[in-house]
Amino acid sequence: MAGRPRDERARNVVLRRAADIASMDGLEGLSIGRLATDLGVSKSGLFGYFGSKEELQLATIRVAAGIYLDEVVRPALAVPPGLGRVWRLCENWLSYSQRRVFPGGCFFFTVTAEFDARPGRVRDAVAAASRDWIRLVARTVEDARQLGELVDDTDANQLAFELIAFMETANAVSLLHDDPAAYQRGRAAIRRRLHDAATDPAMLPDVESVT
Template sequence: MGKRELTREHILKTAFDIASVDGFDSLTIGQLAKASGMSKSGLFSHFNAKENLQLAVLEYAGEQFVARVIQPARQATPESIEQKIRLLCQYWLAWNNSFQGSCMFLDAWKDKQETHDVIQQGLIGLTRRWLDYLQRQIEKAIVRGEFSPDLDSWQCVYRLYGVYLSSHLFRSLDLECGEHRRFWLGIDELLASWRK
């Protein structure tokens, strides 16, 4: 990796850290230049506009999500798809809890409501890829006979995401313990109801 690519990677990591705490809209060229130890013009030369910076950070966040959530579950070589789904939930929850603020994807959904906005389109794409991935895992478990053949896999994803969102909300209100007992109880109940 060349010097320019290393610098860009450093900028994106710094921006990702800032957005994790303060949200995408908080990212400014000036703030990021200061946090990165660069001049505004030096930083601007990498992105040319705030929107380009936000898109690059969003792409970086998507790569980090895959590296922290999907890849570890794949590398663990679980014995069943159900175990893989449980691992995905574990890493997904850890992803959310790794930020000082909250999940930047959830916060960005709150901040961006217009569907023609390029950041919103990026968020839709990333979220849809994650939901599609979860749906494929549930379909695999159905095909392998781990889950009931009459399950609606999209309804399963809907319920799984609901447990995740509920945990996020309860955690922000100090109604979820550090061990995420409510989250895991919800996951256990879902998985049990999906089995044959």
């Protein structure tokens, strides 16, 4: 069921809108009735696509993860491993947040805070996505270390934690205080930290001007 191209395309339109809503109001704030009204379809028709609210939430997370992959991860993997790729990954994340690919900023920031203290399948899916992301950043850092572009005693997991902290806080501050300068702060913090860990700081590109 739901295997025909038209169904899949329709499903994707629904889920893309669902991810937008969830980025602002959370996955609980996302209601089937509201989503149906927004899209001009019947509630029960939409319900039939997913079978339950929880399945809708899980499908929304999968679609958001795909967008994240396209916007942040894939274009960074297109540049060679090393310090440049670490920088690209961070830069892509800040751009993805700043361009409001999701209107409520990073989808995963919103739903992490929403589900981090509630058990269930939704929390598990959010945690799995987070784990994948943390591991990807750590592996990218570790690659740079092994290539000799970061000092030898660099703790990849620790550095990944710090870089992610700067990205997420830039996202949070920019949203809550409507302050685009938060991205300058995040970018400066990342640049400084990578500068300190780099064997050849000249390999870091200049900080780009921010709109």
